[in-house]
Amino acid sequence: MKADDYIQEAYKAIFHNDFERAVYWFETALAEEPNNPEIHYRCSITYARNGKLDQAFVHANKATEIAPGHIEYLIHINRLQSKKLTAMSRVLIESSNADPKRNYDKALEQLKQAITLDPLYTEAYVWLAIAYAEMNEYILAIAVLKEAIAMEPQNEQLTDLLHDFNKRMRTYFQKPST
Structure with a gap:
């Protein structure tokens, strides 16, 4: 499977309100593409939905480190x-x-x-x-x-x-x- 396939699995899990499973799939996608800021961002959002702010910060910070100045990622860090x-x-x-x-x-x-x-x-x-x-x-x-x-x-x-x-x-x- 490719990172895009794992991301689709994560979205399916989100659709079923299974955020723990969604995190698993995002993390699996990141194993394939560790420098993809969008996957880090989506993973961060999902961790935040689970109430795991520390892990959400890790991924949000990684997204902004990879893509500095990306406004959506910066807004997300402010929310966190x-x-x-x-x-x-x-x-x-x-x-x-x-x-x-x-x-x-x-x-x-x-x-x-x-x-x-x-x-x-x-x-x-x-x-x-x-x-x-x-x-x-x-x-x-x-x-x-x-x-x-x-x-x-x-x-x-x-x-x-x-x-x-x-x-x-x-x-x-x-x-x-x-």
Whole structure:
């Protein structure tokens, strides 16, 4: 078989939502054509779909190393970096560290960078909104969440979260000052 045949097998596996098998076929194709940036790129996308960001980065970086300046590969690396920053921020937000303010500040910084890298990655907006809400910055949380809703208007979970933030904000501002 040739690399093109292996790639076709990978696409068949993707069609059947068998991403592990698709990775196998892409890797097999790369054994035949290790300097083919398009195969590295496709393999990277498939690893990312499997949630294996480290392997996705390896192949994305190899694609850009072979074909520097190829815009599609560079955009893909930005997407991967955005996902990685969002995942790291989520850990900071969810951890019960002794210094939550520091965690939130770091998470906010990372999430803003994630959005800059991939302005269409809804999850980064959601976690940024959650971080703001946890810091009682409800106006900012609601504004960011509305941006996410604009990207996914049919997502009921986002709408529910918006209602929750509105309710929390009303409760927060109704509390007597001490």
